[in-house]
């Protein structure tokens with residue numbers, strides 16, 4: 825009990841020092857501020873992303889692509905893996921091909937929705 829009252833006293837002292845406005849401000853937080861509606865159309869949903877195929881791994885159903893910025897996911901340029909919907913997606917493709925593709929996020933992973941060669 826002694827500890828508690830000491831703590832309470834300390835809190836009171838702190839409150840007295842900082843004053844109440846700190847509390848008030850915190851509760852004035854704007855309730856309506858930016859609520860994002862789920863399923864809101866992402867303006868980059870169908871944007872094609874440029875990249876270069878680094879490695880094709882059909883056994884594991886994935887492809888490594890060095891890609892430019894992916895605005896849909898706020899992702900900068902990097903090299904990363906994408907899961908294939910089907911190994912056939914990469915028929916006629918090989919490492920070092922310059923491509924344009926559309927990624928999708930499925931179950932926390934990235935999937936290659938579509939892919940085409942550039943030039």
Ligand SMILES: [Cu+2]
Nearest residue numbers: 899902903904
């Ligand atoms: Cu990435």
